[in-house]
Amino acid sequence: MFRLVPTDSDIVLRVDCDGKLSTQDIAGIHAALHRHLEAEGRTSLVIGLANFEGYESGTALKKDFQMDVKHRNDFWRVALIGDQSWGEWGATLGDLFSSAELRWFDADHASHAVAWAASQD
Template sequence: MIKIIESEKDNLISAKISGIISKTDVEKIHSLIHIIIEKGNKVDFYFDIHDFEGYTLQGFWEDIKVDSAHISDYGKMAFVGDKKWQEWVAKATDFFSSSEVKYFDLREKEAAKKWIAQ
């Protein structure tokens, strides 16, 4: 499930991610991406990941389609979590994109918020 968190930064999509991500969840993010890029901005992301279990098959496929269509539209990405594999995902995202990507442990949540707000 993706729960959107209010943000004061116009080009930031901030979300809590938990449970299983569905196609509907990804579509919700996709519409927000379009709102930001239509204003001529890069899209920054702040993801607070807790008890994440994975994707539905349709959700995973939709996420791949959205990312492949918009990877050049992405700016900074902050991943906040408590699992080693989440840190690896952030590193892989950094490697495969031109975005500036950082992983923060849950204890560093405030630092992540400060970094993504800059």
């Protein structure tokens, strides 16, 4: 499942992912992203992955990847938050699929992730 987390910045959309994401979750995230992009234009994204356990199916993974590719030029910055040791590696890999600047933050630095995503320098 996912939840949208309010931030103090209009240009930052924060999505926290918990457990395993389904195709319905991916569709919900995509809809929220479209609403945010329509309202704000190019934006920054913060994705909370501290409790993320993967995807319910290969179809959900495929839909997520398709969404990433479709929106690869829509973000200034993407902050990933979590505890997993693979996070920095994932952020490096994500650089291949996005024009956004990506950075990994430990879960106890979530507020720093949002502040970094909101800054334009």
